[in-house]
Amino acid sequence: xxxxxxxxxxxxxxxxxxxxxxxxxxxxxxxxxxxxxxxxxxxxxxxxxxxxxxxxxxxxxxxxxxxxxxxxxxxxxxxxxxxxxxxxxxxxxxxxxxxxxxxxxxxxxxxxxx
Amino acid sequence: xxxxxxxxxxxxxxxxxxxxxxxxxxxxxxxxxxxxxxxxxxxxxxxxxxxxxxxxxxxxxxxxxxxxxxxxxxxxxxxxxxxxxxxxxxxxxxxxxxxxxxxxxxxxxxxxxxxxxxxxxxxxxxxxxxxxxxxxxxxxxxxxxxxxxxxxxxxxxxxxxxxxxxxxxxxxxxxxxxxxxxxxxxxxxxxxxxxxxxxxxxxxxxxxxxxxxxxxxxxxxxxxxxxxxxxxxxxxxxxxxxxxxxxxxxxxxxxxxxxxxxxxxxxxxxxxxxxxxxxxxxxxxxxxxxxxxxxxxxxxxxxxxxxxxxxxxxxxxxxxxxxxxxxxxxxxxxxxxxxxxxxxxxxxxxxxxxxxxxxxxxxxxxxxxxxxxxxxxxxxxxxxxxxxxxxxxxxxxxxxxxxxxxxxxxxxxxxxxxxxxxxxxxxxxxxxxxxxxxxxxxxxxxxxxxxxxxxxxxxxxxxxxxxxxxxxxxxxxxxxxxxxxxxxxxxxxxxxxxxxxxxxxxxxxxxxxxxxxxxxxxxxxxxxxxxxxxxxxxxxxxxxxxxxxxxxxxxxxxxxxxxxxxxxxxxxxxxxxxxxxxxxxxxxxxxxxxxxxxxxxxxxxxxxxxxxxxxxxxxxxxxxxxxxxxxxxxxxxxxxxxxxxxxxxxxxxxxxxxxxxxxxxxxxxxxxxxxxxxxxxxxxxxxxxxxxxxxxxxxxxxxxxxxxxxxxxxxxxxxxxxxxxxxxxxxxxxxxxxxxxxxxxxxxxxxxxxxxxxxxxxxxxxxxxxxxxxxxxxxxxxxxxxxxxxxxxxxxxxxxxxxxxxxxxxxxxxxxxxxxxxxxxxxxxxxxxxxxxxx
Numbered sequence: 001x002x003x004x005x006x007x008x009x010x011x012x013x014x015x016x017x018x019x020x021x022x023x024x025x026x027x028x029x030x031x032x033x034x035x036x037x038x039x040x041x042x043x044x045x046x047x048x049x050x051x052x053x054x055x056x057x058x059x060x061x062x063x064x065x066x067x068x069x070x071x072x073x074x075x076x077x078x079x080x081x082x083x084x085x086x087x088x089x090x091x092x093x094x095x096x097x098x099x100x101x102x103x104x105x106x107x108x109x110x111x112x113x114x
Numbered sequence: 115x116x117x118x119x120x121x122x123x124x125x126x127x128x129x130x131x132x133x134x135x136x137x138x139x140x141x142x143x144x145x146x147x148x149x150x151x152x153x154x155x156x157x158x159x160x161x162x163x164x165x166x167x168x169x170x171x172x173x174x175x176x177x178x179x180x181x182x183x184x185x186x187x188x189x190x191x192x193x194x195x196x197x198x199x200x201x202x203x204x205x206x207x208x209x210x211x212x213x214x215x216x217x218x219x220x221x222x223x224x225x226x227x228x229x230x231x232x233x234x235x236x237x238x239x240x241x242x243x244x245x246x247x248x249x250x251x252x253x254x255x256x257x258x259x260x261x262x263x264x265x266x267x268x269x270x271x272x273x274x275x276x277x278x279x280x281x282x283x284x285x286x287x288x289x290x291x292x293x294x295x296x297x298x299x300x301x302x303x304x305x306x307x308x309x310x311x312x313x314x315x316x317x318x319x320x321x322x323x324x325x326x327x328x329x330x331x332x333x334x335x336x337x338x339x340x341x342x343x344x345x346x347x348x349x350x351x352x353x354x355x356x357x358x359x360x361x362x363x364x365x366x367x368x369x370x371x372x373x374x375x376x377x378x379x380x381x382x383x384x385x386x387x388x389x390x391x392x393x394x395x396x397x398x399x400x401x402x403x404x405x406x407x408x409x410x411x412x413x414x415x416x417x418x419x420x421x422x423x424x425x426x427x428x429x430x431x432x433x434x435x436x437x438x439x440x441x442x443x444x445x446x447x448x449x450x451x452x453x454x455x456x457x458x459x460x461x462x463x464x465x466x467x468x469x470x471x472x473x474x475x476x477x478x479x480x481x482x483x484x485x486x487x488x489x490x491x492x493x494x495x496x497x498x499x500x501x502x503x504x505x506x507x508x509x510x511x512x513x514x515x516x517x518x519x520x521x522x523x524x525x526x527x528x529x530x531x532x533x534x535x536x537x538x539x540x541x542x543x544x545x546x547x548x549x550x551x552x553x554x555x556x557x558x559x560x561x562x563x564x565x566x567x568x569x570x571x572x573x574x575x576x577x578x579x580x581x582x583x584x585x586x587x588x589x590x591x592x593x594x595x596x597x598x599x600x601x602x603x604x605x606x607x608x609x610x611x612x613x614x615x616x617x618x619x620x621x622x623x624x625x626x627x628x629x630x631x632x633x634x635x636x637x638x639x640x641x642x643x644x645x646x647x648x649x650x651x652x653x654x655x656x657x658x659x660x661x662x663x664x665x666x667x668x669x670x671x672x673x674x675x676x677x678x679x680x681x682x683x684x685x686x687x688x689x690x691x692x693x694x695x696x697x698x699x700x701x702x703x704x705x706x707x708x709x710x711x712x713x714x715x716x717x718x719x720x721x722x723x724x725x726x727x728x729x730x731x732x733x734x735x736x737x738x739x740x741x742x743x744x745x746x747x748x749x750x751x752x753x754x755x756x757x758x759x760x761x762x763x764x765x766x767x768x769x770x771x772x773x774x775x776x777x778x779x780x781x782x783x784x785x786x787x788x789x790x791x792x793x794x795x796x797x798x799x800x801x802x803x804x805x806x807x808x809x810x811x812x813x814x815x816x817x818x819x820x821x822x823x824x825x826x827x828x829x830x831x832x833x834x835x836x837x838x839x840x841x842x843x844x845x846x847x848x849x850x851x852x853x854x855x856x857x858x859x860x861x862x863x864x865x866x867x868x869x870x871x872x873x874x875x876x877x878x879x880x881x882x883x884x885x886x887x888x889x890x891x892x893x894x895x896x897x898x899x900x901x902x903x904x905x906x907x908x909x910x911x912x913x914x915x916x917x918x919x920x921x922x923x924x925x926x927x928x929x930x931x932x933x934x935x936x937x938x939x940x941x942x943x944x945x946x947x948x949x950x951x952x953x
Binding site for chain 1: 920
């Protein structure tokens, strides 16, 4: 999670509010919604919460897993898989969701601007 | 300018002809007028005996037989053609209607042969050919029930049709006599050895067999009948059914001067043309090159040939496969090729096991190198592999093909079959055609092969062969759940059950690889839930649940949820209805009555779900599991409580069943219904398990399905009492839950089961695997361990905390959700799909 110089960070929750292999949504001040995921290995990732196939803000409610070792979330609506690291859709390579940097400091999860 | 094709008769073969012409005649060169004698469109006469199961003619309906929506076909029923004028090229019906034709197809079928014995036309004597015949027989049986003593019946004719008639009578609760002139039953199909075993097996089923004797006279006797047999026996009976063969209905052809065969039948050549080039004849009324066929498969071949010829294509009759495999009252009988070893020099190899009740005979060429035919009685499991081998070089010693244990399948596989071997005899599909579909057309599953080639779409007996052919073509039908588990769902179930694994992490560490995915996690979550591992949102389990289970509600297209409280059997008090109305009003929910006799409340946000459920639970409602792969509803009609026709308390049973199986997690959703009489208002036969009341108790049907591939459920047991019924449903559900694939409904589960319904019945009714006690115990545990999932959430602050839209703004609803009003209720505003980032 490299932060750029001008990166601004917002604290959203404590780490224990995000169970392992689970996702939660956070609402940013500008109205954007970020899906924050925590993997089995305690890595945190941020993707836009908006499912690009349905338009519903639900990606945080998908199931977390891996495809060939790459961490992914499956959309809860039509089940397309998105890479947590890049936002790339594995089922349609013309589609990608925005990623948000996420860092953990002193047990608090912070989200940066994309 | 289209020409007119007139089809006389509307049976199975006529229907196949119309279908064949319509599917290939893309330019509509033929306008088709079908003129039938019976008042109903073509139906599945081959399955006539099964009409006794439900007395519902709809169950015999053939798909598309009314040609609704096809402007090129006109179906006129109930007005038979009585004359053909070949000069003027027109036909006249009984009502006097005249119809000109450019081409004429006679498909008038056959009539039952009634031997001219004295008394053959007395009241109480019937034939066995149409739905109406069976209705008449039923009426006679009903009348006899009100007479003196137990009703009795005799069937004249011990061939295939006679034994079918005997089965129908037996299904109506009688113990019929069967009288056959020949020295054995089914003389055309089986030899002496097979016949004697068949006789024994049929006799064990309460059928009294009289062979080698004629029926000399039938006399009326004080409201009943006496049948006097040639051997001196006199049978006191209430009714008698003639099923001593059929005769082609060739009167129209005779009257208009067409050539007929020596033994009857409209004489046609190999293209099904009669002596008049504009007139064709197909099916049982035709004498193709002099020979009349009384089976549907050759009739279908004739329909295809005539259709192709009418469309200007070259086609000729491919030769008939008169092979037969059938199950008569549970007894397997199969006969194929030269079953009677009439080929010069033919040798017979016989395996006869009187103890296990199995007789097998192969007929081979004089050098024992080529299979010519065979007979199987009692166990016909090798039929599918042996029949296509007829006329081909044997892959092994003949004895090895029918020897028990180690023989059969092991000795000869689909590899040994030549390309021209017919795998599906109903639709004449060869091994070559199926292999082509797999290797060239990309069919990589049995359903795709069915859709592409039509193989396996009629009687279905070749379906296991389709799977074997797929494997032989190198298409691996992997049972692995996903990339994380090489096991099938059934295997995972057994692992979890036997090793008492209670978490996904432990299971994947010991038996899988990686972290899991959206396929294996919900599958394992379901298995863990079936085996009772606490609340489905407890601990790690919450991370495994699929979309709907995760919030115990059904996610809709805009990310909101619907709420469905359980309304067992569809029965609800006015007070509870008011509660639902008040909750909907308070939270502004859209309400709709579901197909499962309950009420769906739409448009709740994640945050609202616990608030809504608090009110519902307080009013005595509980989760309806509309979100789960679990029991949904048990629908019911009002039954004896209110209905004038009800025979049992269908609502009471539906409520009992819904409360018993609620919360049972399964490979897919489970639906049920209970109808209080044969009118079937609850539509039970479209359910995974459906129950229909009878006078004596309940009939249980399993494996039904609505949806994209509708399927009527099959009768599993009949006339059972409530206790027995519940015991068998317990076993059925547990056996399904343990062995089905992920997302496999009961319909394909039953269909794809090796041995099909008979195997299922053996396992869960006759306890052939000795697991019934264990299955019942597992269900008893489920019933005892049931807890309402929503109550469980409301009682636990940790679970409740998950029902928020935003982790950093609890109580703030998702701002992207908005509604508009339609027909006085709120509905979601369609979401724009966001611009996707192109890479």
